[in-house]
């Protein structure tokens with residue numbers, strides 16, 4: 001991925017349900033935590049299966065799911081994948097056989113982000129990347145989501161190295177949380193990536209120091225029995241690399257994130273040269289980036305973006321404010337160089353942007369004259385048309401520099417009708433409303449806005465369809481596992497591989513935790529056992545997968561509201577002293593729901609008095625549970641909503 005997306009950026013309240021008639025079926029988004037149905041809400045009844053994440057509509061009940069694929073038992077001509085396949089989560093996983101290479105994607109194949117995979121052969125495990133994912137609608141209030149590294153924790157002694165493909169957070173962000181737990185194995189990466197890892201580690205002073213080793217693309221290293229080489233790939237950050245792991249059965253190639261450097265669909269000489277490394281290589285397996293494979297043709301070349309930005313910098317007659325991702329380091333370097341060429345001063349705003357610019361300056365990847373970069377207060381010393389501001393927050397992030405300018409809470413920046421704002425970024429799905437608000441607020445203050453939908457001022461760092469085909473043709477693998485993307489993207493990527501002639505049974509569309517094995521270099525199979533893959537969440541200072549209850553509550557409160565019942569019960573007779581009080585928030589507008597409330601009160605009264613009839617002494621915990629269940633079930637029948645029901649029983 002090519003963005004540094006600060007947490008806390010997205011409007012957090014999911015839209016309220018609407019447009020659903022009485023008895024109509026509401027498509028409910030259920031979280032990945034659903035398998036522990038909350039006690040205080042009725043389970044979905046028969047005929048109303050809760051759709052799982054990533055599945056359209058309902059799924060077959062667990063017990064009727066057919067075991068579609070097991071080790072070595074697939075029909076010819078069929079791709080290996082999970083179609084309602086029930087895999088065993090608890091079964092211990094034996095070590096791979098002597099002639100078997102095992103591959104497990106631990107993250108990044110059911111989502112964008114938290115990329116991490118492992119390759120295991122005999123006594124050696126090599127890990128590739130350790131990323132984070134930013135929170136999504138299923139994880140309200142969470143900072144990060146991590147891959148589940150339990151499989152590695154249990155096999156620390158076999159881990160020879162963690163190889164990092166590039167410096168984006170969805171590849172390095174998990175390091176401070178995971179490395180210590182898996183025995184702090186050495187990390188290998190290219191120079192810029194290692195500096196970014198070290199910089200981030202400064203924010204985690206309590207974790208043991210990392211063992212970081214710099215490798216460059218010409219080098220090869222030996223890890224246990226395996227020899228590893230690297231190759232350079234084009235992405236949006238310098239020093240991005242792909243990895244080649246040599247096994248006795250052929251090479252395993254992991255591309256990391258990549259696109260091609262090309263002009264009008266013709267890859268550059270540099271790119272052609274880089275890929276000659278594969279010319280006579282026996283490639284057993286390719287694992288590659290699926291993020292943009294559904295986009296046709298070739299991606300917009302970054303040099304074209306640079307040219308367009310250059311024209312804007314050159315011609316804008318006023319101050320120019322450029323909003324982009326701090327992770328788009330190649331572009332940031334280019335923009336500062338262009339500014340210097342046109343004698344403009346550059347102000348860098350936003351913490352992640354400042355950090356990254358500092359890193360590339362230290363490494364000599366950005367060479368500027370002293371005085372080109374100025375601070376915000378120094379802006380006043382120059383005419384506005386000599387000032388360019390580079391700012392974070394093009395995604396409408398609440399606390400980032402651009403949003404603070406838009407909200408007039410940045411004391412050095414006052415947007416006027418003489419300002420031009422260039423949003424050199426795309427909109428990450430889910431941020432549409434935040435970006436719209438950003439544009440509105442900036443435009444209300446009179447600024448002119450240029451964005452990627454009106455000019456080619458942004459290019460993604462991931463290969464489009466035709467680039468993917470070119471890459472596959474050069475690498476020409478025997479087996480293929482698409483990685484980095486949502487399931488749908490992986491599926492499109494698999495179809496591309498098959499369209500260029502790969503046999504479907506040589507392709508595996510993975511899920512997180514899927515244990516994939518290549519036997520004797522001849523056959524690829526999916527084992528029945530599964531590596532732990534439940535998500536690990538970082539919520540403030542706490543890390544773990546024990547947050548499910550908290551998350552479920554947050555989701556329920558956000559989506560369905562809460563329903564509090566206060567009932568006074570005579571502990572001697574079990575009768576209610578008076579009609580129960582009801583307080584609700586975010587559920588239904590009580591004043592317009594008197595009938596519903598009346599019926600609910602009757603149900604509460606009946607539930608309590610029926611239960612207590614022969615109960616002496618009265619077990620208040622039991623009654624509380626009975627009221628929760630009865631009211632929850634009733635409200636769901638009547639409203640198709642599952643508010644959090646909280647009964648408060650007072651024995652007086």
Ligand SMILES: [Zn+2]
Pocket residue numbers: 001002166168235257461
């Ligand atoms: Zn990336």
